[in-house]
Amino acid sequence: xxxxxxxxxxxxxxxxxxxxxxxxxxxxxxxxxxxxxxxxxxxxxxxxxxxxxxxxxxxxxxxxxxxxxxxxxxxxxxxxxxxxxxxxxxxxxxxxxxxxxxxxxxxxxxxxxxxxxxxxxxxxxxxxxxxxxxxxxxxxxxxxxxxxxxxxxxxxxxxxxxxxxxxxxxxxxxxxxxxxxxxxxxxxxxxxxxxxxxxxxxxxxxxxxxxxxxxxxxxxxxxxxxxxxxxxxxxxxxxxxxxxxxxxxxxxxxxxxxxxxxxxxxxxxxxxxxxxxxxxxxxxxxxxxxxxxxxxxxxxxxxxxxxxxxxxxxxxxxxxxxxxxxxxxxxxxxxxxxxxxxx
Amino acid sequence: xxxxxxxxxxxxxxxxxxxxxxxxxxxxxxxxxxxxxxxxxxxxxxxxxxxxxxxxxxxxxxxxxxxxxxxxxxxxxxxxxxxxxxxxxxxxxxxxxxxxxxxxxxxxxxxxxxxxxxxxxxxxxxxxxxxxxxxxxxxxxxxxxxxxxxxxxxxxxxxxxxxxxxxxxxxxxxxxxxxxxxxxxxxxxxxxxxxxxxxxxxxxxxxxxxxxxxxxxxxxxxxxxxxxxxxxxxxxxxxxxxxxxxxxxxxxxxxxxxxxxxxxxxxxxxxxxxxxxxxxxxxxxxxxxxxxxxxxxxxxxxxxxxxxxxxxxxxxxxxxxxxxxxxxxxxxxxxxxxxxxxx
DNA sequence: TTGTAAGCGTTATCAG
DNA sequence: CTGATAACGCTTACAA
Numbered sequence: 001x002x003x004x005x006x007x008x009x010x011x012x013x014x015x016x017x018x019x020x021x022x023x024x025x026x027x028x029x030x031x032x033x034x035x036x037x038x039x040x041x042x043x044x045x046x047x048x049x050x051x052x053x054x055x056x057x058x059x060x061x062x063x064x065x066x067x068x069x070x071x072x073x074x075x076x077x078x079x080x081x082x083x084x085x086x087x088x089x090x091x092x093x094x095x096x097x098x099x100x101x102x103x104x105x106x107x108x109x110x111x112x113x114x115x116x117x118x119x120x121x122x123x124x125x126x127x128x129x130x131x132x133x134x135x136x137x138x139x140x141x142x143x144x145x146x147x148x149x150x151x152x153x154x155x156x157x158x159x160x161x162x163x164x165x166x167x168x169x170x171x172x173x174x175x176x177x178x179x180x181x182x183x184x185x186x187x188x189x190x191x192x193x194x195x196x197x198x199x200x201x202x203x204x205x206x207x208x209x210x211x212x213x214x215x216x217x218x219x220x221x222x223x224x225x226x227x228x229x230x231x232x233x234x235x236x237x238x239x240x241x242x243x244x245x246x247x248x249x250x251x252x253x254x255x256x257x258x259x260x261x262x263x264x265x266x267x268x269x270x271x272x273x274x275x276x277x278x279x280x281x282x283x284x285x286x287x288x289x290x291x292x293x294x295x296x297x298x299x300x301x302x303x304x305x306x307x308x309x310x311x312x313x314x315x316x317x318x319x320x321x322x323x324x325x326x327x328x329x330x331x332x333x334x335x336x337x338x339x340x341x342x343x
Numbered sequence: 344x345x346x347x348x349x350x351x352x353x354x355x356x357x358x359x360x361x362x363x364x365x366x367x368x369x370x371x372x373x374x375x376x377x378x379x380x381x382x383x384x385x386x387x388x389x390x391x392x393x394x395x396x397x398x399x400x401x402x403x404x405x406x407x408x409x410x411x412x413x414x415x416x417x418x419x420x421x422x423x424x425x426x427x428x429x430x431x432x433x434x435x436x437x438x439x440x441x442x443x444x445x446x447x448x449x450x451x452x453x454x455x456x457x458x459x460x461x462x463x464x465x466x467x468x469x470x471x472x473x474x475x476x477x478x479x480x481x482x483x484x485x486x487x488x489x490x491x492x493x494x495x496x497x498x499x500x501x502x503x504x505x506x507x508x509x510x511x512x513x514x515x516x517x518x519x520x521x522x523x524x525x526x527x528x529x530x531x532x533x534x535x536x537x538x539x540x541x542x543x544x545x546x547x548x549x550x551x552x553x554x555x556x557x558x559x560x561x562x563x564x565x566x567x568x569x570x571x572x573x574x575x576x577x578x579x580x581x582x583x584x585x586x587x588x589x590x591x592x593x594x595x596x597x598x599x600x601x602x603x604x605x606x607x608x609x610x611x612x613x614x615x616x617x618x619x620x621x622x623x624x625x626x627x628x629x630x631x632x633x634x635x636x637x638x639x640x641x642x643x644x645x646x647x648x649x650x651x652x653x654x655x656x657x658x659x660x661x662x663x664x665x666x667x668x669x670x671x672x673x674x675x676x677x678x679x680x681x682x683x684x685x686x
Numbered sequence: 687t688t689g690t691a692a693g694c695g696t697t698a699t700c701a702g
Numbered sequence: 703c704t705g706a707t708a709a710c711g712c713t714t715a716c717a718a
Contacts, residue, residue: 010711021689026713034687053466057403058711061694066400068450073436081436081648082429082631089432093416093424096453105469107411108451110439123396125695126448233635262635269637288425289632292576292605294612305424353695364705369697377703401695404710468711 009050018046029054060125068105069315070127071095074134074141074158077113084110087285087304088134091157094308095131102312111141119148129315130154136200155315157307160199165318167310167327171202174300174331175209178254178282181298181333183217185341187252187280190214191222193239193264194256206256206284222250226260236263244271252280252339258287258299265293265338281338295337302331352393361389372397403468411448412658413470414438417477417484417501420456427453430628430647431477434500437651438474445655460484462491472658473497479543498658500650503542508661510653510670514545517643517674518552521597521625524641524676526560528684530595530623533557534565536582536607537599549599549627565593569603579606587614595623595682601630601642608636608681624681638680645674 011029015022020039028035028043035043046052060066073092075084092108099106107127111117117140121127129152132145136158145154146161155165182190194207211221224243226235236255240263243250255261261283268275275281275295283290283299290297307329314324354372358365363382371378371386378386389395403409416435418427435451442449450470454460460483464470472495475488479501488497489504498508525533537550554564567586569578579598583606586593598604604626611618618624618638626633626642633640650672657667 008711012711022711023690023713024688026711027688030713036687039687051466053463055404055711056467056469057400057409058694059713060400061398061404061696062711062713064694071451081440081651082433082629084433084436086425086429086432086631089429089436090425090427092451093427093432093453096451097424100452100459106451108414108435108439108449109443110436116443120396123394124399126399266635266637286425288429289635292609292632292636294609294637308424351695355695365695366697366706367704369695370704373697379703382703398695401710402697404712405695405697407710 009052011052011054013050014043014046014052017050018043064125066105066125066128067103068107068127069095069099069312070107070109070121070130072119072130072132072134072145073108073110074132074138075110075112076135076138077140079112081110085135086287086289088158091133091304091307091311094305095133095311096308097305098309098312102316104312104316112138113140117141117144119145119152122152128153129319131156131311131315132159133157133311136160136202139199153315153318155311155318157311158202160201162201165314165324167307167314167329168202169302169307170328170331171205172209172212174284174302175206175211175254175256176213177331177333178206178284178300179210179213179217181335182252182254182280182282182339183213183219185252185276185280185339187339188219189222189250190219190252190254190280191224191243191250192254192256193224193226193236193260195226195228196223197228203256210254222248232257232259233263233266236260236265237267238263240264240267250279252282254282256284258283258285258290258297261297261299261338262289262293265297269294275338276340277342280341286334291336293338298336298339299334300331301334302329304329306330352395354395354397356393357386357389357395360393361386407468409448409468409471410446411450411470412438412442412655413450413452413464413473415462415473415475415477415488416451416453417475417481418453418455419478419481420483422455424453428478429630429632431501434476434647434650434654437648438476438654439651440648441652441655445659447655447659454484455481456483460487462488462495465495471496472662474499474654474658475502476500476654479503479545482542496658496661498654498661500654501545503544505544508657508667510650510657510672511545512645512650513671513674514548515552515555517627517645518549518554518597518599519556520674520676521549521627521643522553522556522560524678525595525597525623525625525682526556526562528595528619528623528682530682531562532565532593533562533595533597533623534567534586534593535597535599536567536569536579536603538569538571539566540571546599553597565591575600575602576606576609579603579608580610583607583610593622595625597625599627601626601628601633601640604640604642604681605632605636608640612637618681619683620685623684629677634679636681641679641682642677643674644677645672647672649673 214221286299286301557564629644
């Protein structure tokens with residue numbers, strides 16, 4: 001059986017059926033106000049009958065606008081698609097929804113190494129602008145996009161650079177409310193598992209919020225640096241192991257990422273230390289994985305629907321040569337079980 | 344500061360610089376064999392100097408091919424982007440990678456309710472074909488695409504229909520190896536948490552693999568139907584609660600989805616029942632969330648890199664009016680902790 | 687309010 | 703091997 005391919009119907013066919021010129025069809029369908037209501041209806045009916053859709057390539061060639069945004073997700077080299085930070089997937093979904101609400105299409109690509117790096121969507125007239133999101137850790141990729149800065153219209157999430165148009169979580173505030181919560185729960189000797197690596201700006205910002213809140217509460221901030229180069233959960237595991245072996249007492253942990261927190265909890269569990277009874281734990285990003293851990297992980301949750309929206313809106317403004325002001329995405333405390341002392 | 348927008352350079356500019364005609368530029372750059380090596384080099388050098396990129400809209404208009412695939416992710420109505428099955432996100436990533444390897448662009452949209460449903464990518468010449476993936480449960484959405492079957496070139500994953508071009512996990516085989524594993528671990532009174540709802544074909548297939556293996560091992564298959572309409576983890580929780588209250592003894596659970604399995608484990612934990620000591624548990628899909636549960640969840644893992652590749656390859660064949668044969672994605676057993684009796 | 691015609695930037699046909 | 707030239711299917715002056 002051969003599938004009958006649909007015939008191509010153009011605005012000329014619609015014009016013929018409606019008994020008008022082709023340019024009238026174009027105007028009628030695009031809502032040009034100079035067209036009479038009667039004509040518009042006749043054209044619309046003809047278009048409906050013929051199942052007519054405008055050829056987007058012709059439209060774009062003629063108008064010079066693509067009504068498309070390119071979204072690049074930066075991942076680690078050779079990274080398994082299952083290991084991509086779930087936060088970035090959710091953000092991708094939010095971006096698609098926000099773009100769709102503005103009637104924009106979204107072109108997606110996952111990029112990691114030299115082979116895959118590509119920024120010329122505007123040069124090829126495939127998109128009007130670019131949203132780049134993803135892991136801060138792939139420095140090669142960010143350097144590549146940073147170097148293209150003058151040639152592209154873009155907004156990014158997760159870049160290690162400050163001299164770009166970015167949108168970010170309110171990381172400082174997240175550190176503040178996480179710490180305030182632990183203090184309110186009665187924890188006092190609160191440790192922060194973080195990295196002050198200047199490339200991981202977001203971690204340093206979260207630590208700062210923590211440290212300031214500790215000092216404000218008359219407590220001593222204690223930073224415990226995670227080891228570089230390990231998977232996040234291993235970083236959490238090893239950090240807890242090292243703290244315990246050092247003999248420094250602590251009764252709570254604020255980890256700057258959920259995966260680190262989950263690793264820390266696993267290590268505590270293996271050693272028979274109760275969470276939240278002996279040690280309270282709070283993470284960051286509110287991954288779904290944290291909902292299934294035992295106990296469920298308390299975390300800081302960015303409003304990432306808003307994050308997607310801000311990325312899209314700010315990009316659209318940049319495309320229009322306008323300036324945008326909002327760059328910080330609000331966060332809120334999501335209390336699950338790992339930080340709540342019974343009683 | 345006004346950003347200097349890049350000037351548009353066309354093949355005419357390249358032609359002028361290289362001292363050839365515009366059509367020669369086109370041929371040289373597209374690798375036409377009739378062009379002399381000397382000319383090709385001159386043209387390539389001119390293009391490089393001018394930072395020339397072909398206007399894709401003109402190319403597509405002229406050639407009629409878009410070199411773009413549209414990917415539609417079907418989600419539940421009003422579903423939070425964080426609640427989207429992580430498996431579908433990973434699959435999306437794998438599809439993007441596979442398409443990219445074939446030099447295709449990917450246009451992504453998340454669709455749920457009437458407002459967002461849209462299948463006319465080919466009519467608008469935005470894409471050469473369509474991949475539809477996502478939750479079986481949004482019947483409205485699948486009905487919509489099913490109705491478009493004659494007008495679109497597409498391949499799907501997760502559809503409740505059998506009369507379409509689909510790619511699926513080898514669900515039956517997954518049920519078999521999950522059950523064989525539990526039996527090998529010494530479990531005998533193995534329960535299957537599933538739904539035989541004909542809309543959830545994949546669940547019924549997994550159950551069949553389980554049931555057959557049980558019978559082959561001289562054991563009695565025991566189906567415990569999950570309740571409709573609840574979130575997956577609640578289905579797992581309530582199923583375990585009801586089984587326990589019924590007093591029917593069991594020593595293991597094969598849940599047809601990881602989220603159901605995680606819910607079941609949470610309920611067992613709350614009731615002080617040890618996994619895997621008292622009860623062994625195996626899930627399906629190998630979500631990352633299962634790696635962080637306590638104990639980590641044993642699961643059946645589809646090769647979803649291959650899944651993405653098969654979807655893309657099969658679609659490209661369909662676009663070429665060719666027939667594809669491979670539709671089943673192989674699965675493997677991923678042993679984590681929840682099914683391993685300490686020896 | 688509508689029609690005519692130019693042109694967006696390519697590829698492809700046809701000569702030479 | 704290379705150069706004219708005619709589309710591809712629209713939008714948008716400019717005319718009427």
